[in-house]
Amino acid sequence: MNKVYVFGHQKPDTDSVTSSIAYAYLKNRLGVNAEERILGDINKETKFVLKYFNVKKPQYLDSVKLQLKDINYYRNYFINCDSSLNDTYNYLIDNCITGIPVVDDNKKLLGIVTIKDFIYNLKTCNNYLNTSYQHIIDILKGESKNKISDSIKGYIKVKDESVFIIDKEINTVITTKYSNNGYKLFNNINVICTNKSLVDVIRLLPWSNYVKDFISKDRIIKFSEDMYYDDFIKETNHLKFNNYPVIGKGDKCKGLIRITDINSKERKKVILVDHNELSQSVDGLEEAEIIEIIDHHKIGTSTNNPISFRNMTVGSTNTIIYQMYIENNIDIPYDIAGLMISGILSDTLGLTSSTTTDIDIRVVKDLEHILNLDYKEFFYKMLEAGTSIIGETIDDIVRQDLKYFQVGNIRYAISQMITLDINNIIKEKNKYLEVITEYKKNHNLELMIFIITDVIKKGSYLLYTDGIENMLKEIYHLDDVYEGVFIDNLTSRKKQVVPYVNEYLK
Numbered sequence: 001m002n003k004v005y006v007f008g009h010q011k012p013d014t015d016s017v018t019s020s021i022a023y024a025y026l027k028n029r030l031g032v033n034a035e036e037r038i039l040g041d042i043n044k045e046t047k048f049v050l051k052y053f054n055v056k057k058p059q060y061l062d063s064v065k066l067q068l069k070d071i072n073y074y075r076n077y078f079i080n081c082d083s084s085l086n087d088t089y090n091y092l093i094d095n096c097i098t099g100i101p102v103v104d105d106n107k108k109l110l111g112i113v114t115i116k117d118f119i120y121n122l123k124t125c126n127n128y129l130n131t132s133y134q135h136i137i138d139i140l141k142g143e144s145k146n147k148i149s150d151s152i153k154g155y156i157k158v159k160d161e162s163v164f165i166i167d168k169e170i171n172t173v174i175t176t177k178y179s180n181n182g183y184k185l186f187n188n189i190n191v192i193c194t195n196k197s198l199v200d201v202i203r204l205l206p207w208s209n210y211v212k213d214f215i216s217k218d219r220i221i222k223f224s225e226d227m228y229y230d231d232f233i234k235e236t237n238h239l240k241f242n243n244y245p246v247i248g249k250g251d252k253c254k255g256l257i258r259i260t261d262i263n264s265k266e267r268k269k270v271i272l273v274d275h276n277e278l279s280q281s282v283d284g285l286e287e288a289e290i291i292e293i294i295d296h297h298k299i300g301t302s303t304n305n306p307i308s309f310r311n312m313t314v315g316s317t318n319t320i321i322y323q324m325y326i327e328n329n330i331d332i333p334y335d336i337a338g339l340m341i342s343g344i345l346s347d348t349l350g351l352t353s354s355t356t357t358d359i360d361i362r363v364v365k366d367l368e369h370i371l372n373l374d375y376k377e378f379f380y381k382m383l384e385a386g387t388s389i390i391g392e393t394i395d396d397i398v399r400q401d402l403k404y405f406q407v408g409n410i411r412y413a414i415s416q417m418i419t420l421d422i423n424n425i426i427k428e429k430n431k432y433l434e435v436i437t438e439y440k441k442n443h444n445l446e447l448m449i450f451i452i453t454d455v456i457k458k459g460s461y462l463l464y465t466d467g468i469e470n471m472l473k474e475i476y477h478l479d480d481v482y483e484g485v486f487i488d489n490l491t492s493r494k495k496q497v498v499p500y501v502n503e504y505l506k
């Protein structure tokens with residue numbers, strides 16, 4: 001089975017990154033070749049967590065669009081440039097193909113030879129030979145009588161039922177069935193003896209030529225195996241050939257792709273964790289095959305095929321994955337347990353958010369036991385690392401965790417930051433207001449809210465663009481709203497802000 005990619009949403013947070021790693025590990029233990037990926041840069045908190053548990057950052061995944069490497073092309077079909085025409089011809093016939101890439105000893109592509117080239121070249125072939133001693137032996141089923149050199153080149157001349165190869169001087173003599181075996185006279189040239197008739201020898205000799213001299217010089221067309229399938233189709237529509245070499249890193253030949261075979265392809269297999277909406281996912285997802293989804297968000301997707309879909313109303317994707325480890329009876333290693341607890345604590349704000357369930361609490365207890373740590377202490381360390389704003393501009397901070405939402409034609413944005421020291425932020429309130437007002441204007445948004453969540457005080461300050469005072473009054477039952485209104489127990493954008501704003505805007 002091809003590799004299965006496991007990844008969370010764009011703008012990855014700690015839960016999406018750690019759940020990808022934890023789930024890919026579980027899949028591998030269950031015999032699936034799965035590998036975790038990220039769709040974008042990881043945040044400070046995630047960096048801290050990976051470092052703390054000594055786990056490597058996953059590789060990026062740009063796209064899961066079909067590439068040439070997903071086509072079942074003729075992998076490892078190519079021939080060395082020092083092969084004879086005869087070997088090349090047999091290769092084509094044996095494999096029922098009409099062209100073959102030609103490579104040097106380092107598998108670097110030199111070009112392609114097709115049946116058409118054979119016909120053309122053999123028809124116009126002059127009587128010049130560039131080959132090896134062994135190729136001549138092979139094609140004539142000859143016997144080596146005196147070998148002087150590996151390589152043989154020169155014009156073919158006939159005299160008295162024998163064939164001479166002359167390059168300035170005679171370098172080779174081939175005696176045939178009716179030659180009067182005078183080869184013993186020559187001891188400083190190659191002597192090959194064959195039982196074939198002179199006519200057969202003359203007919204066969206050109207087939208001993210090195211294939212490298214028969215490469216189509218006018219078209220060294222090649223395609224990288226990373227090329228997108230779409231682009232390949234577009235380009236080859238103009239070219240109209242049937243055979244194309246495929247190359248990999250360093251121009252090394254990977255094989256042959258035939259236009260007639262391009263429908264045999266394998267879509268990339270993916271597992272989505274911590275998200276199920278296409279708009280939050282990887283580029284080209286429509287060309288991939290989703291084999292599984294594990295999530296704890298609202299369902300915003302549909303698929304063409306039945307898939308394994310596991311969605312639970314718990315605080316974090318890692319809580320679900322923990323249960324899957326238990327169900328499958330797989331031990332959780334220390335570092336994976338560390339990643340899991342980090343994902344849960346991150347999404348539930350240390351088990352304080354309104355999304356926290358009893359299951360999350362139970363799982364954190366179990367993980368604490370494996371890890372031998374205190375979750376509150378550890379969560380505080382995560383927060384410190386994640387909320388540090390040293391060296392960052394207000395613009396950076398506002399963009400860090402910004403999400404877009406849409407109700408009908410109305411598009412709006414809500415950004416959120418988490419802090420341990422709200423006063424420090426609030427004193428620069430006016431600068432934040434300027435930034436979000438500007439952002440709203442530049443991005444054609446109806447409104448924008450910036451949530452500053454204080455995990456110590458367990459509540460959030462809301463900063464917002466003009467004109468939504470009434471909306472906020474109604475949603476949060478406030479008598480009066482002012483910029484920087486503090487709302488007790490508000491910690492979740494997903495549960496405590498977005499649904500109400502959507503409802504209001506409908």
Ligand SMILES: [Mn+2]
Pocket residue numbers: 015016274296315316317347
């Ligand atoms: Mn999550």
